[in-house]
Every structure is written in structure tokens, then in C-alpha cells.
Amino acid sequence: xxxxxxxxxxxxxxxxxxxxxxxxxxxxxxxxxxxxxxxxxxxxxxxxxxxxxxxxxxxxxxxxxxxxxxxxxxxxxxxxxxxxxxxxxxxxxxxxxxxxxxxxxxxxxxxxxxxxxxxxxxxxxxxxxxxxxxxxxxxxxxxxxxxxxxxxxxxxxxxxxxxxxxxxxxxxxxxxxxxxxxxxxxxxxxxxxxxxxxxxxxxxxxxxxxxxxxxxxxxxxxxxxxxxxxxxxxxxxxxxxxxxxxxxxxxxxxxxxxxxxxxxxxxxxxxxxxxxxxxxxxxxxxxxxxxxxxxxxxxxxxxxxxxxxxxxxxxxxxxxxxxxxxxxxxxxxxxxxxxxxxxxxxxxxxxxxxxxxxxxxxxxxxxxxxxxxxxxxxxxxxxxxxxxxxxxxxxxxxxxxxxxxxxxxxxxxxxxxxxxxxxxxxxxxxxxxxxxxxxxxxxxxxxxxxxxxxxxxxxxxxxxxxxxxxx
Amino acid sequence: xxxxxxxxxxxxxxxxxxxxxxxxxxxxxxxxxxxxxxxxxxxxxxxxxxxxxxxxxxxxxxxxxxxxxxxxxxxxxxxxxxxxxxxxxxxxxxxxxxxxxxxxxxxxxxxxxxxxxxxxxxxxxxxxxxxxxxxxxxxxxxxxxxxxxxxxxxxxxxxxxxxxxxxxxxxxxxxxxxxxxxxxxxxxxxxxxxxxxxxxxxxxxxxxxxxxxxxxxxxxxxxxxxxxxxxxxxxxxxxxxxxxxxxxxxxxxxxxxxxxxxxxxxxxxxxxxxxxxxxxxxxxxxxxxxxxxxxxxxxxxxxxxxxxxxxxxxxxxxxxxxxxxxxxxxxxxxxxxxxxxxxxxxxxxxxxxxxxxxxxxxxxxxxxxxxxxxxxxxxxxxxxxxxxxxxxxxxxxxxxxxxxxxxxxxxxxxxxxxxxxxxxxxxxxxxxxxxxxxxxxxxxxxxxxxxxxxxxxxxxxxxxxxxxxxxxxxxxxxxxxxxxxxxxxxxxxxxxxxxxxxxxx
Numbered sequence: 020x021x022x023x024x025x026x027x028x029x030x031x032x033x034x035x036x037x038x039x040x041x042x043x044x045x046x047x048x049x050x051x052x053x054x055x056x057x058x059x060x061x062x063x064x065x066x067x068x069x070x071x072x073x074x075x076x077x078x079x080x081x082x083x084x085x086x087x088x089x090x091x092x093x094x095x096x097x098x099x100x101x102x103x104x105x106x107x108x109x110x111x112x113x114x115x116x117x118x119x120x121x122x123x124x125x126x127x128x129x130x131x132x133x134x135x136x137x138x139x140x141x142x143x144x145x146x147x148x149x150x151x152x153x154x155x156x157x158x159x160x161x162x163x164x165x166x167x168x169x170x171x172x173x174x175x176x177x178x179x180x181x182x183x184x185x186x187x188x189x190x191x192x193x194x195x196x197x198x199x200x201x202x203x204x205x206x207x208x209x210x211x212x213x214x215x216x217x218x219x220x221x222x223x224x225x226x227x228x229x230x231x232x233x234x235x236x237x238x239x240x241x242x243x244x245x246x247x248x249x250x251x252x253x254x255x256x257x258x259x260x261x262x263x264x265x266x267x268x269x270x271x272x273x274x275x276x277x278x279x280x281x282x283x284x285x286x287x288x289x290x291x292x293x294x295x296x297x298x299x300x301x302x303x304x305x306x307x308x309x310x311x312x313x314x315x316x317x318x319x320x321x322x323x324x325x326x327x328x329x330x331x332x333x334x335x336x337x338x339x340x341x342x343x344x345x346x347x348x349x350x351x352x353x354x355x356x357x358x359x360x361x362x363x364x365x366x367x368x369x370x371x372x373x374x375x376x377x378x379x380x381x382x383x384x385x386x387x388x389x390x391x392x393x394x395x396x397x398x399x400x401x402x403x404x405x406x407x408x409x410x411x412x413x414x415x416x417x418x419x420x421x422x423x424x425x426x427x428x429x430x431x432x433x434x435x436x437x438x439x440x441x442x443x444x445x446x447x448x449x450x451x452x453x454x455x456x457x458x459x460x461x462x463x464x465x466x467x468x469x470x471x472x473x474x475x476x477x478x479x480x481x482x483x484x485x486x487x488x489x490x
Numbered sequence: 491x492x493x494x495x496x497x498x499x500x501x502x503x504x505x506x507x508x509x510x511x512x513x514x515x516x517x518x519x520x521x522x523x524x525x526x527x528x529x530x531x532x533x534x535x536x537x538x539x540x541x542x543x544x545x546x547x548x549x550x551x552x553x554x555x556x557x558x559x560x561x562x563x564x565x566x567x568x569x570x571x572x573x574x575x576x577x578x579x580x581x582x583x584x585x586x587x588x589x590x591x592x593x594x595x596x597x598x599x600x601x602x603x604x605x606x607x608x609x610x611x612x613x614x615x616x617x618x619x620x621x622x623x624x625x626x627x628x629x630x631x632x633x634x635x636x637x638x639x640x641x642x643x644x645x646x647x648x649x650x651x652x653x654x655x656x657x658x659x660x661x662x663x664x665x666x667x668x669x670x671x672x673x674x675x676x677x678x679x680x681x682x683x684x685x686x687x688x689x690x691x692x693x694x695x696x697x698x699x700x701x702x703x704x705x706x707x708x709x710x711x712x713x714x715x716x717x718x719x720x721x722x723x724x725x726x727x728x729x730x731x732x733x734x735x736x737x738x739x740x741x742x743x744x745x746x747x748x749x750x751x752x753x754x755x756x757x758x759x760x761x762x763x764x765x766x767x768x769x770x771x772x773x774x775x776x777x778x779x780x781x782x783x784x785x786x787x788x789x790x791x792x793x794x795x796x797x798x799x800x801x802x803x804x805x806x807x808x809x810x811x812x813x814x815x816x817x818x819x820x821x822x823x824x825x826x827x828x829x830x831x832x833x834x835x836x837x838x839x840x841x842x843x844x845x846x847x848x849x850x851x852x853x854x855x856x857x858x859x860x861x862x863x864x865x866x867x868x869x870x871x872x873x874x875x876x877x878x879x880x881x882x883x884x885x886x887x888x889x890x891x892x893x894x895x896x897x898x899x900x901x902x903x904x905x906x907x908x909x910x911x912x913x914x915x916x917x918x919x920x921x922x923x924x925x926x927x928x929x930x931x932x933x934x935x936x937x938x939x940x941x942x943x944x945x946x947x948x949x950x951x952x953x954x955x956x957x958x959x960x961x962x963x964x965x966x967x968x969x970x971x972x973x974x975x976x977x978x979x980x981x982x983x984x985x986x987x988x989x990x991x992x993x994x995x
């Protein structure tokens with residue numbers, strides 16, 4: 020039962036598949052099944068938190084590291100399912116399929132964080148990605164511009180390209196070491212006598228995960244996909260896959276390349292490019308989702324900055340940061356999906372006077388955005404603070420200063436949304452009615468953002484110990 | 491940790507920090523406007539009363555950090571929850587706690603909409619402000635320092651005047667942009683000293699280049715907060731648009747955080763850089779004094795006038811701080827309190843006029859004296875205090891600062907004198923217009939004089955104006971030991987440096 024959460028997810032996907040087979044598939048039924056299995060997954064992930072094991076001839080390892088990520092993925096999934104329960108942007112006829120692919124994608128992610136063998140990693144990643152590629156164009160074509168199709172195509176084509184890079188890198192690693200097991204690869208390369216090809220191979224593999232993380236220069240899909248996909252789908256893309264990306268980035272960064280200096284410099288440059296590109300582009304956005312997309316690119320830069328230290332402290336902080344980032348993004352997308360009346364995109368102006376129309380949502384939005392901007396006492400600040408500390412400890416003074424300046428740039432666009440919500444007059448815009456369960460989810464997110472920010476010690480300690488056991 | 495006098499038993503400082511926060515949390519669950527007002531008044535008054543007990547327990551003869559509490563918080567980064575108070579912070583803490591109940595009273599009628607969230611913001615604001623003044627761990631300090639921006643932003647953005655969106659965002663961006671490099675400097679100091687404990691960072695042999703860089707990062711953050719010329723442009727906008735309570739908090743407490751930071755951090759952590767860069771900062775202060783005075787002279791909006799006068803007054807404070815002698819620093823400390831009392835009271839006065847006429851235009855408030863004798867009496871005393879009339883509090887502060895400046899550099903002191911004259915000019919101009927006006931006064935006969943609540947609000951300020959003005963010794967006694975220890979350490983440091991220089995060559 021070490022892979023209980025995966026089994027629950029797979030069973031859930033099958034159950035929804037059965038629901039979708041009926042002549043008149045019921046959207047309500049699919050939702051109920053998805054909810055039940057979503058909760059069950061979360062419970063299972065927490066239940067299996069302590070379990071250890073190794074399956075499929077060592078290709079699949081269940082350890083604390085993977086279980087930590089599974090717990091994070093499971094709980095985020097529940098939050099996402101609860102606040103995105105209305106699925107306003109998706110045609111009711113295809114909602115069973117939507118949930119089917121959603122659960123399959125999460126299944127892929129859960130498998131990804133446990134995979135320690137190149138083929139297994141590749142298969143899990145593709146399972147997660149292809150299900151996700153299908154979710155994007157499922158949005159109903161209300162605008163008639165077929166933006167969701169364009170977004171879906173872009174997402175898939177860039178994704179396939181990135182996977183191609185990654186596969187090439189994996190093949191090089193296999194060619195150099197003669198094994199596909201990550202552990203053996205590391206052991207082989209640690210013996211020394213490294214060729215420059217190792218660096219190339221590792222970089223190519225990293226590229227595949229940079230794509231998932233939406234870091235420069237593999238970020239091109241982000242704005243269009245965020246804008247084109249339905250609000251709930253964008254909320255999914257912005258959150259859960261990042262866990263997988265960070266988990267695997269950390270796994271692959273432990274591969275010795277012999278050119279650590281070069282790798283660090285390159286990553287520092289990529290981090291800075293991500294931040295500047297993301298933040299400067301976000302300044303001009305009118306669409307909240309698109310803005311969050313660019314902000315996601317900037318935050319990817321921050322995460323890379325945390326990984327830059329290439330030590331367990333840095334990795335622990337990066338895990339903390341991504342957990343906080345996902346919480347804050349979930350809070351923002353909770354508001355977006357519920358402010359949107361019929362699943363259309365939300366512009367900054369649509370948030371005008373949200374404070375009068377729906378105070379709870381306005382508060383959740385403000386906390387989420389202030390957190391993303393890195394204002395204490397929210398988790399975004401602690402993450403930023405720790406990452407800057409670990410980067411400065413590694414003597415990247417210039418990088419740290421530029422990153423700090425970036426947080427000041429970023430504040431402007433986050434604040435412009437808060438400003439709309441709190442100072443602008445609502446005008447003709449109607450009240451926003453939300454289900455109490457969604458409000459409760461919002462409050463839970465706010466509490467989590469504050470508590471994780473105020474008391475980070477235990478989480479980071481745990482994450483760092485867990486990373487330590489990877490070696 | 492021998493710098494701390496750990497307080498056994500009741501954790502008074504933590505209580506002061508978190509009582510308002512707890513009060514705010516209660517407001518989340520209890521609605522009802524009257525309840526919110528009364529509850530906030532009770533909580534702020536309780537905080538104020540409890541803070542008075544700091545006075546009895548405070549030992550003015552010790553330069554250690556008193557009432558200290560230390561708990562571990564994030565052990566892996568050596569971040570601790572350490573609070574404590576010395577002569578530099580005690581008056582500022584008291585100023586904060588004592589002024590808050592009056593902010594609540596001043597908002598009693600002024601705030602009619604969304605009362606509960608307003609009071610929530612005020613209470614969280616108080617937590618952050620007290621936290622800033624007593625934090626002895628740099629990470630903790632920074633958290634309070636930055637967190638404060640959120641409630642203050644909301645106070646201006648939600649309850650502000652017509653241009654609130656512009657003013658609030660400018661305030662937030664300016665202050666945050668100033669303090670991002672402060673964060674980097676804090677981390678850099680941590681990596682050098684191994685902990686975030688502020689006293690351990692002081693008087694360490696950092697290299698000059700490091701000191702200058704850290705100093706510049708500090709200075710940018712604090713100078714924007716003060717605000718020093720030329721970083722002052724957010725202040726008039728924020729003051730004009732903020733509600734009365736917001737203006738009072740901004741003027742009385744927030745601005746002091748900048749000068750507090752300079753005294754607490756710049757001087758002891760980066761002494762060489764401070765001495766190296768003091769001269770240009772002194773001249774910036776002079777520029778601020780003169781610029782603030784001239785600009786205030788031209789204002790038609792009373793809040794703007796007082797806002798620019800703040801730029802001038804805070805110029806005196808930074809002048810006193812950076813001449814680096816006991817008189818100057820004590821004068822600056824006292825002037826911080828004075829400015830808090832006087833300018834806070836002036837903003838309250840303007841707020842009271844605004845509640846009646848719904849305008850802050852000087853031209854529309856002319857000739858009020860005939861119908862509001864109580865009001866103009868208060869206004870007259872506060873205006874006299876504002877330009878440092880003998881017998882009022884500001885006279886003592888400015889006198890000490892100027893005396894210190896003459897000790898330091900006569901030329902500099904002479905350059906500051908016109909500022910004092912300008913202050914008289916703009917304050918008397920305002921007073922003359924408000925009390926008597928001209929021949930074409932608007933009809934003010936509908937105005938009612940101050941009510942009991944308003945007199946209760948203003949009277950304590952007047953008490954302090956004269957108390958500090960006529961008997962400043964008790965206040966100076968509180969700060970004297972800490973300031974003279976600081977100066978002694980500075981002289982000691984200077985001598986060491988000279989000895990080192992002699993040995994080197």
C-alpha cells in the first residue's frame with residue numbers, strides 16, 4: 020500500500036471514465052466522483068506520508084522526499100477541486116472527460132516525484148503533460164476567437180519541443196553511463212573523469228523541467244496558455260505541475276557535472292532573465308491571469324535562485340518557496356474563478372470595487388497578491404528572505420541586489436489589482452455570490468499563507484532533512 | 491546577550507505588541523459599528539495604560555536593553571524573537587501607545603463607512619509600530635517594518651480623499667522600493683556576524699567599503715521614511731489624502747521610524763561610513779529645512795502646509811542626529827517627540843475643520859475664530875509650538891539641535907536659522923487667516939465650536955506641549971544615558987581608528 024495515493028487516483032480516473040461512458044453523461048455525477056476521489060487522494064497521501072518502499076525493480080521509490088511532494092500535491096488538488104467546482108468555462112457535456120484528464124495529470128505528477136529512473140520519469144512526465152495539453156482546449160468557445168485552441172497548440176508544441184530536449188539529454192546520460200537509474204548515473208559520474216558532454220546532458224534534461232516551471236528561456240507558452248485556458252485550468256497549470264518540476268530539478272541537480280561553476284553562473288543568468296522578463300512584462304498587463312502568468316515566470320526565477328546554492332539548505336528553501344507560491348497562486352485563482360461570472364477572463368478592471376461586492380474574496384485576493392509581492396508576514400516574504408539569504412551566502416551579491424530590486428518592480432502590478440479591488444468604485448458591476456464552502460477554502464488558504472509565513476522553521480527543517488536523504 | 495536585561499515574569503513588551511493584534515482579531519468576528527469603535531478605544535486605552543507601567547520599571551541610569559524577552563523562532567537561520575527597550579526607544583513607544591486612543595477618538599465621527607475594517611487597520615497598525623520600536627532582531631524588525639505598509643496603505647486607499655488611489659500607491663511603492671536594499675544589507679550583516687541580533691552587529695570591524703554600502707542601503711530606506719529632501723514627494727500626497735487618523739499616525743509615528751532607524755542602525759553599525767558621509771547628509775537636512783519652509787509658505791491646502799512643515803521639522807531632526815554630539819542627538823530625540831505631539835495635534839485640528847466645512851482650503855477656513863473660539867485657542871498654541879516659540883516643546887528641541895550644531899560648525903548652524911524664521915512665517919500666516927481672515931471671509935456662522943470629545947482629544951496634546959516646553963528634564967533623563975553611551979562608544983571607536991591608523995603608517 021505504499022502507492023496508495025496513486026492507486027486512489029487511478030481508481031478515481033477509471034470511475035470518472037465509467038461515468039463518461041453513459042449516453043447522457045452527468046456533469047454533477049462526474050463532479051461528485053472527482054471530489055470524492057480528490058479528497059481520498061489527499062487523505063491517502065497523508066496516510067502514506069511515512070511509508071517507504073521501492074517498486075518496479077527500483078525504478079519507483081517511495082521515500083520521505085516523494086511523500087512530502089505527494090502530500091503537497093494532494094492537498095493542493097483538494098483546494099483546487101473545491102474552489103473550481105463550478106467549472107464555468109467548460110461545457111457540461113465534456114466535464115466528465117475534463118475531470119478524467121485532470122486526475123490523470125495529477126496521477127502523472129505523483130508518479131513523477133517518485134520516479135528515479137529515466138524511462139519512468141519520462142513516462143510519468145508525459146502522462147502528466149499530455150493530459151494537461153488536452154485540458155487547455157476544452158474551454159468552451161464563447162468568444163468565437165478560438166483562443167483556447169491556439170493556447171492548446173502552443174502549449175503542446177512547446178511542450179513537445181522541451182520534452183525532445185529532455186529526451187536527448189537523457190539519451191546522452193544513458194550513453195555516457197550505460198544505465199538509466201539515476202542513482203547509478205550519479206555513482207558513475209561521481210567517480211570523475213567527466214566529459215563536457217555531461218554538462219550538456221544535464222542542461223538538456225533541466226530544460227525539460229524549466230519548461231514546466233516556466234523559467235526563461237522556456238517560458239514562451241505561459242502568457243497565452245494562462246489567458247487561453249479556462250480559469251480553473253490555468254489555476255491548475257500555475258500550481259501543481261510546479262511541484263513536479265521542482266522535485267525533479269532537485270533530483271537532477273544532484274548529478275555531478277564537473278562544471279559546477281558554469282552551471283551556477285548559467286542558472287544565475289537564467290534566474291535574473293526570468294525575473295526581469297516576467298516582472299517587466301507583467302507591468303503592462305490588463306488581464307489578471309496573463310499578469311499572473313508573467314509573475315509566475317518571475318517567481319520561477321526566484322526558485323532557480325534558491326536552487327543556485329546547490330546545497331541541501333537551498334533545496335529545502337526552494338521546496339518551501341514553491342509550497343508557498345502554490346498556496347498564494349491558489350488563493351489568487353480562487354478569486355479569479357469566482358469573480359468571473361460565466362467563465363470569461365477577468366481583467367483588472369473587473370476586480371473594481373470587489374471589496375464592496377464580496378469582501379471575503381477581496382481579502383483573499385489581497386493576501387494572495389501581497390504574499391506574491393513578498394510582504395511580511397506572508398509566506399512569500401519568508402521564502403524570498405530565505406532564498407536571498409542562501410544566495411547571498413553563496414556570494415552572489417549582484418544577483419541578490421538585482422533580485423531585491425525585482426521585488427520592488429513586482430509590487431506595482433500586484434498592487435494595481437489590490438488597488439482596483441479596494442479603491443475603485445464597483446460601478447455597474449454586480450455582487451459576487453460565492454458558495455460558503457469556497458469562502459471557507461479562501462479562509463483556509465489565507466490562514467495557511469500566514470501560518471506558513473510566520474512559523475516556517477519546522478517545514479524548512481523537514482524539507483532540508485528530506486533532501487539530505489536524497490544523496 | 492549581556493546587553494539585555496531579561497524581564498522575568500509578565501512579558502510586558504510582547505503584551506503591548508500583541509494586545510492590539512488580538513483586539514483586531516476579535517473585530518473579525520464581531521461586527522457592529524458602535525461596538526467596533528468602543529472596543530478599539532478600550533483596547534488602545536488599555537495598551538496606553540499598560541505602557542505607562544514601562545516608565546516605573548525603566549531604569550534611566552542603564553544603557554542596556556530593558557524589559558527584554560528572547561525566544562527562539564527560526565533556529566536554522568538564528569532568527570530569534572528578541573524585543574527590548576532602551577532610552578532611544580522608550581519615548582517613541584510611549585508616543586505610539588498614547589497617541590492611538592486619540593486617533594480612535596478623532597475617527598469617531600470622521601469615519602462613517604466600514605468602521606470595523608478601519609478599526610481593524612488601526613489596531614494592526616499599532617502592533618506593527620510598537621514592534622518596530624522594540625524589535626532587537628533585525629529580521630523581526632524588518633517584518634514589522636514592511637508589514638506596516640499594508641494597513642497604512644489600506645487606511646489611505648480605502649478611507650482617503652479623492653486622489654487616494656494615487657497617493658496610496660505612491661506611498662507604498664516609495665517606501666517598499668526604499669527598503670528592498672535594506673533587506674539585502676540585513677542579510678549581508680547577518681552573514682558577517684552570524685545572527686540577526688542587532689546589538690551584536692554594532693561596533694564590529696567591518697571594512698569601510700562594506701560599511702559604506704550597508705550605510706547607503708540603510709540610508710535610502712530610512713531617508714524615504716523620514717522623509718528627507720529629495721525623497722519627500724510621497725509625503726504631501728499621502729498626508730493630504732489620508733483620513734485624519736491616518737495623517738496623525740503618519741506624522742507622529744511613521745516618520746519617526748526613519749530617524750529612529752538612523753540612530754539605532756546607521757550610527758552604531760556603520761560608524762565609519764556615518765562619519766564619512768555625515769557632511770552631505772547635514773547639508774541635505776539644511777536643504778530640507780529651507781525647502782520645506784519655502785514650500786509650506788506657498789500652500790493653500792492646510793494639510794499640505796503641515797506636511798511640508800514636517801519636511802522642515804524632520805530636517806532639524808536629521809541635522810541633530812548627524813552632527814554626532816550629545817546635545818544634537820538629544821535635541822533630535824526630543825524633537826522627534828515634539829514633532830509627534832505638535833504635528834499630530836495640528837492634523838487633528840485640520841481634521842476638525844474638515845469635518846465641519848468639508849474642505850481643507852485655507853481660503854474657505856478664514857475667519858473661523860469668531861465662531862470657534864476654543865478651536866482657535868488650541869490651534870494658536872499648537873502653531874506657536876510648531877515654530878518653536880519659547881515655552882513650548884519645539885523650542886527646547888530646536889534649541890538643543892541648534893546649540894549642538896553651533897558646537898559642530900557655525901556655518902551650518904547659520905544656514906539652519908532661516909528655517910526657524912520661515913516656520914514662524916508660514917505658521918503665523920495660517921494662524922492669521924484662520925483666526926481673523928480678511929474682509930471677505932466666507933460665512934462661517936454655521937460652524938459649531940468644539941465638542942467635549944474634541945476638547946478631550948486635544949487637551950492632552952496641549953499638556954505635553956507645555957510640559958516638555960517648561961520642564962523637559964524628565965524626558966531628557968530618560969534618553970540621556972543611552973545617548974551618552976552611544977556617543978562615548980563613538981568616541982572610543984574614533985580613537986581606536988586613529989590608533990590603528992597611526993600604527994599602520
